[in-house]
Amino acid sequence: MTRDAGREADSGGGRDTGAAVLSVEGLTVIGRPSDVEIISGVSITVARGTILGLVGESGSGKTTLGLSLLAHCKRATEISAGRVEVAGKDLASLSERGVRELRGRAVAYIPQSPASALNPALRLRTQLREALHDASLSAADAQARVREVLGEVALPDDDGFLARYPHQLSGGQQQRVAIAMAFVGRPDVIVLDEPTTGLDVTTQAHVLETIRRMTRDYGTAGVYISHDMAVVADLADEIAVMYRGEVVERGRTDRVLADPRHSYTRRLLTAVPLLRTTGHEEGGEPEGEPLLRVAGLDAGYGRTRVLDGIDVSVHRGECVALLGESGSGKTTLSRSVAGLHRQYTGEVVFDGSPLAAGSYRRTAEQRRRVQYVFQNPYEALNPRRRVRDQILGPYRHLVGRPRDPGAVVAEALERAALSASYADRYPEQLSGGERQRVCIARAVATRPDLLICDEITSALDVSVQAEIVKLLRGLQDEGMALLFVTHNIALVSNIAQRVAVLHRGVIVEQGPVGRVMSAPEHEYTRALIADTPDFELSFAGAPERLGMAAQDRPVTGA
Amino acid sequence: MTRLIVVRLLFGALTLWAVSLVVFAATQALPGDAAQMILGRDATPERVEALRDQLDLHEPVAVQYLNWLQGIVQGDLGTSYSNRTEVTEVLSGPVLSSLTLMGLAALAATPVALLVGAVSALRRDRAFDHASSMGTLVVASIPEFVVGILLILLLGPGGLGWFPSVYSREGGPDQWVLPVLTLAFAVAPPIVRMMRATMIEVLESEYVQQARLKGVDERAVLWRHAAPNAIGPVAQVVALQLAWLAGGVVAVEFLFNFPGVGKILMDAIENRDVPLVQAVVLLIAGIYILVNLIADVIGLAANPKVRVANR
Known part of the structure; x- marks a missing residue:
């Protein structure tokens, strides 16, 4: 844990471990051609050896912000205002070539899903080696560096392993390869985009431990993007909460957890299901014939x-x-x-x-x-x-033709906590949560x-x-x-x-x-x-x- | 992987056998008297009977088929009726010409089509992309002999006069240009479209984004990261198109009076030269199957999962 590092300033980031190596000021990214602001006026700073947790729900703009730290904009988006400074360089001033040289060395990226971010057609050797795009390095030195970093993420470093393709690794191994790929060039800043989402808890714990150790050992500033407050609370030194494209709260992790100031942060915190190891009402084995x-x-x-x-x-x-x-x-x-x-x-x-x-x-x-x-x-x-037909489908099939279809649909929707007006919508007009409620309504319609x-x-x-x-x-x-x-x-x-x-x-x-x-x-x-x-x-x-x-x-x- | 290829080969042989059944059924075993059909209505009964003997038509159909199949397996395709020479001898020259024509068309069409498709994908939704998708749609919707006629009108003696429009024995290499071009135009559009679609998908994949975020330069992104993943799907379409050439060559050869298998086939049908028709159709089917087999192998080889798992 590196919670002790960089804790002096509450919002603004710690400066005791040297100057902030990453600083973002008033960054605004807009979508083209609608000119909608995807993120607006975001400012963050991160010091060496510390991790900033960037938390928010999907659509809050956290990935857009993360990618802009690598001077990358998704299709049909562009930076309209603000500046991003990585290791003293303003990204906006860099040429295309300058950006390429910056990536992998000054700032690296660990993707959400290594299964799709590792190229299925290339051996690990190729993919790791090219992340170290330093022409002055001899082949032998590069090879040695690749092996060294593989050892650091607790992966085998023999030729047999390097000759493998991504599909020959487990999910946890793939994520470790992605971490190795990011750290091989000794970056100043590393952006981690929900890197443990697809992993089970045991693997997640190992991967998080690796990330924590690597950022500390390398003196790298980490930006950890996640929607999972529990993970961030465990890992980050500081937390920035994003909501609808804005950073609504920023501060030291323990402060944010203990004293959240923005109502959205509170909502986010209370939404996390907490592991309760004590205090359950004493439920014995139920009696009688089970259902x-x-x-x-x-x-x-x-x-x-x-x-x-x-x-x-x-x-x-x-x-x-x-x-x-x-x-x-x-x-x-x-x-x-x-x-x-x-x-x-x-x-x-x-x-x-x-x-x-x-x-x-x-x-x-x-x-x-x-x-x-x-x-x-x-x-x-x-x-x-x-929605109406989706709910009535199984009902007609299993119960029979209803006398009053409207009432059946309305009742099912109500039990799934949706208003009856949803009956006329198509799935694409629903959010993820609403869709799942419709699925539940469909299931409970037949009682x-x-x-x-x-x-x-x-x-x-x-x-x-x-x-x-x-x-x-x-x-x-x-x-x-x-x-x-x-x-x-x-x-x-x-x-x-x-x-x-x-x-x-x-x-x-x-x-x-x-x-x-x-x-x-x-x-x-x-x-x-x-x-x-x-x-x-x-x-x-x-x-x-x-x-x-x-x-x-x-x-x-x- | 070797096992997979062997399995594919066996299936290829099986398909070829099925084709031989169909060809035989269509030309010789169908109801109606083959000898009468060959000789025409005016033939004397004696001549018909003689031909029936010669064709073994008195034998049961199964025996006829087996004899014929045995001949083919041994490389004996029978004797052509119209000029009383071995079919293999009649075909050897034209087959070579046709294969050369097809090969040149494939060589001209494939790289250009792949390049146009890749560039369209890179310049998605810009002028080049719109122009190429419009162009391929137009060309793909016109039958190949119409394309040939248009080319003749444009580049042939009536138009710019750059190339001869009819093949002759005395002509130079320039008489190949129009047939090759016609076939190339016929083959290219689907390859362009497939290459564009596949490349767009690959370029939008996370591994290509990751390669860019690693700071890999754009050329390496394209050739090292994107291209190998596009090969498999595109190879299938390329194969389908090249296989189509085997049949598509018939109309084009007829149009340019090109002395290839297509022309032989037309003549053979006209002369009711059954052994020759059988041989040419089998040959076209064989090329079709072979090209598809090659595409399957390339597709398999481009997929590391298959390559590694079945070593």
């Missing part, structure tokens, strides 16, 4: 086995979280229960009667009572049909008893995520059972009563959320809790973190 009981379920694709001996049950009105990293088999399990995946053996009993493998062999009534909400609301809605939610908040911003969680709690209070699939352990502690931790196709731990969070038995659960970034909310007016659930309970609309 859904899965016993001894094995599933796979072809010869590959994904799930092994799964036992899990969900009672009426209960929310069971299925927690696991990508590849753990949690989506396969939920798809098996919903009847979307058929290659499984084992018992799936719903309300006392067994469910057949595959939805085609289930009765309409069975299908009506188990509904599914998909991960990505941008792909789960037919772009050519109105199911069990709702399966497959990572339904992972494609959404934190603030939207908080609203969706609130909505699900309301549905649960109306008596609906939820199987909530997620990789986010902090969400689990905010929504579920019981949790099943899935690791490599096996449930390693299962029990009431309070017990699992406060006294995890399995090593894997302990690691997950330890790796999850978290912070304390202590500012005045902050919802008491333990009481968040209680406070939000009586919700139907909003």
Whole structure:
């Protein structure tokens, strides 16, 4: 942690580690030809060896700002005012050649998704070597430098590894290569654009640790762009909050967390689901016949086995979280229960009667009572049909022709906290959060008893995520059972009563959320809790973190 | 990767066999008497009977086919009816001419088309891009023999008079220009469009943005980062177009009176020279399959996932 460095000035950045190596003054970027300001009048400074967290929701202009630090503007945008100074050079004064020389040496960039930012057709050797575009360096020296930096990010540095292509690496390795690529030229400033978004918590923790160590060792000023306040709180020395193209708040991390001055910052902070390891109401094992009981379920694709001996049950009105990293088999399990995946053996009993493998062999009534909400609301809605038809589609199919279609749609929308006026819209007229609400409305229209939610908040911003969680709690209070699939352990502690931790196709731990969070038995659960970034909310007016659930309970609309 | 190529080769052979079935069915096995068809209505019954003997038409159709197939596999394409010489001998000259014509057209069209497509992508939505997309659309929508006629009117004896419009034995190399140009114009537009679309996609990819943000200079971005990723999809279209040449050459050769397989085919159809028709159609199909096979291999080789996984 480098929190101690550069903390004297509250807003303006620390100057004790030498002059600020990055300074942005009144930067404005506009879109062409509309002249809309994408970011307006932004000023930030970052000193060597420190990290500035740039936080905001999607569309707030944080990536635009990040790219402008490399003198790069996206298509149809341009800088209309202000200046960016990196290591004493004004970017506006540089020629195209000057900009090229600046990139990679004075300022480097780590992309959001290394899987798409590493060139699939080129070997790692080529891609790392060209980032070190220093003609004076001999081939041997360049090679040595590449190996050195690979060692620093804890990757192998042998010829075999250098000869690999990006697709031969895991997601975490790819991100480390991207970090190595950025640091190989010893930059003064490094821009990190949500570099851990696609990674699971354990890998994320390793990558963040690497970033922290590298910026300190190299004396590099870091700009860490993220929508995840928890990560930034853990990593950054200073925080700048962006909202609608403006920096609305700037200050030392501990100050911003303890005493947020702008209302948007407060909103952002309260929206982050906090990891609660204590203070859960004592929920014992529920009694009686469960609504859904899965016993001894094995599933796979072809010869590959994904799930092994799964036992899990969900009672009426209960929310069971299925927690696991990508590849753990949690989506396969939920798809098996919903009847979307058929290659499984084992018992799936719903309300006392067994469910057949595959939805085609289930009765309409069975299908009506188990509904599914998909991960990505941008792909789960037919772009050519109105919201009304999307909701009525499954209703007509599973329940029958409604006497009053308008009422069915209005009621479903209301349960998803949307007004009836949304019925006539097309998906493209909706925001991400609204789309997911429509998906939920479509699922609850048939009045199911069990709702399966497959990572339904992972494609959404934190603030939207908080609203969706609130909505699900309301549905649960109306008596609906939820199987909530997620990789986010902090969400689990905010929504579920019981949790099943899935690791490599096996449930390693299962029990009431309070017990699992406060006294995890399995090593894997302990690691997950330890790796999850978290912070304390202590500012005045902050919802008491333990009481968040209680406070939000009586919700139907909003 | 070797395995994949072998599989593709087997499929190519299978396709060729299927083509041979169709060709045989269409020319010899169809209902109606082939001998009568060849000789025409005025032939005496004796001559028809003699020809039937010669063609083995008394044998069952399956046996006829097997005999014919066996001949082909052994390189014996039969004897041409019209001039009583081996088909292989009749074809050797024209095939060479046609292949040269196709090769020249491919050599002229492909690099230019790729370049125009790439430049259009780089200058997206600017004058050059608009001009090239308009131009390719116009050329692509005109049949190739019309393009040929327009070229003749423009550059031939009636127009600027730069190049002869009809092929003759005594002519110089300049008589190749118009046929080559016509074929090139016919082949190029889809390649231009595909190259433009693929390059735009690749240039907007994150890895190209990342390369630029690394400070790699624009030429290296284009040739090292963008081009290798565009090869695969574009190779498919190039192959389809070059394969089309094998058939498209027929009309163009006819137009310029060029002595290639196309002309032979036309003459053979006119003379009802069944073995010759069979041989030429099989040959065209063979070229088609071969070119597509090459494109598949290039596409596979351009994809490191395939290249590395199946070494």
